[in-house]
Amino acid sequence: MGHWLQRNIIEPGKLPLLLALTAFVLTFLITRFVTRLIRAGKGPFGNVKAGGLHIHHVVPGVVFTVLGGFGAVASSRYGFGAAVFAVVFGMGAGLVLDEFALILHLDDVYWTEEGRKSVEVVVLTAALVGLMLAGFSPFGVNDMTQDELQDRGSVISTVVVNFLFSLAVLSKGKARMAIFSVIVPFIGLIGIVRLARPASPWARRFYRRRPRARARAILRAYHHDKRWAGPRRKFQDLVGGKPDPEPNRAIGR
Numbered sequence: 210m211g212h213w214l215q216r217n218i219i220e221p222g223k224l225p226l227l228l229a230l231t232a233f234v235l236t237f238l239i240t241r242f243v244t245r246l247i248r249a250g251k252g253p254f255g256n257v258k259a260g261g262l263h264i265h266h267v268v269p270g271v272v273f274t275v276l277g278g279f280g281a282v283a284s285s286r287y288g289f290g291a292a293v294f295a296v297v298f299g300m301g302a303g304l305v306l307d308e309f310a311l312i313l314h315l316d317d318v319y320w321t322e323e324g325r326k327s328v329e330v331v332v333l334t335a336a337l338v339g340l341m342l343a344g345f346s347p348f349g350v351n352d353m354t355q356d357e358l359q360d361r362g363s364v365i366s367t368v369v370v371n372f373l374f375s376l377a378v379l380s381k382g383k384a385r386m387a388i389f390s391v392i393v394p395f396i397g398l399i400g401i402v403r404l405a406r407p408a409s410p411w412a413r414r415f416y417r418r419r420p421r422a423r424a425r426a427i428l429r430a431y432h433h434d435k436r437w438a439g440p441r442r443k444f445q446d447l448v449g450g451k452p453d454p455e456p457n458r459a460i461g462r
Contacts, residue, residue, distance in 0.1 A: 223342060225286055225295035229277075230338045232299030233306075237331050238448075240266060240307050245450045248320065267311060270304025273297050306331050320453045325442075328449035333388065340392045374401060382406025404429050 246252040257264040277298025284290045310318050310326040318324045371394045378400035379387035390397030405411035407427045416423040446452075 225281065225291045226338065226342055228292055229295040229299035229302070230335065230342065232296045233303045233338070234335055236300045236303030237307050240304060241449055244319070248450070263317075265308055265311060265317075266304045267308040270301045270308070273301025274305055275301070277301055302334075303331070306334060320450070322452050322455070324452060325445050325449070328445045332448070333385065337388065337392055340389075345392045371397065374398065377401050377411075380405075380409060381411040382409030406430055 243252075243254050247254050247256060257266075277294045277296075277300070280294030281291065281298055284294055305312075307327055308319065309330045310321075310324045313326060314323055319327075371390070374394060374397035375387045375390045378390055378397050381400060381403075382405055383400050383403075386396055386400040390400060404422070404426045405416070407416075407423065407430055412423065412426055416426060
């Protein structure tokens with residue numbers, strides 16, 4: 210089955226990546242489903258505790274990620290072993306990134322506004338891995354010809370230029386666009402042309418003596434946030450569950 214998939218659906222050697230991505234997404238969705246049941250007090254599930262200590266699922270996630278990562282390094286990109294380690298790694302990554310906000314804040318913010326960061330990071334990771342499965346390579350290397358790939362100077366210069374584009378976009382306060390520009394450099398070009406976010410390092414450096422540009426940046430950021438904040442929050446609530454109201458935060462799950 211694995212050989213048939215590699216011959217007819219995906220490029221050779223990418224089956225482990227596909228399996229890891231599938232395991233990653235499914236693990237995240239199942240975990241969110243279970244935690245929402247626990248939160249609602251439904252079903253047979255409950256929080257895992259040991260001696261009164263709440264064991265977050267990031268703990269087994271780290272174990273799975275380590276096992277899958279080292280196993281993948283020790284195996285080839287082909288065969289049953291590579292597939293198993295890819296699935297284990299994907300499961301571990303799904304459990305870890307589902308509690309990304311907890312790791313970031315070093316606090317149980319799972320059902321708070323800060324917990325939305327976990328959903329955002331998971332979606333972003335899945336999108337980037339999906340682009341790599343579709344044939345995109347970091348820093349535009351996939352756009353180079355075979356002759357250019359043979360020339361180390363061309364490869365290095367391409368990577369450096371696209372990396373600088375990504376840094377420039379990041380300095381404009383467009384973190385998501387900067388991350389995607391690593392895989393699709395054309396996105397970086399769009400980010401460089403567009404106005405910077407008003408609180409970004411780029412705006413503080415280059416718009417300080419340009420009141421008109423600063424005003425345009427503030428107005429554009431306001432309209433952008435007004436247009437997309439609502440739909441983004443609804444999507445996060447649909448995927449990860451709605452956070453608790455600020456005054457009534459739940460301590461456990």
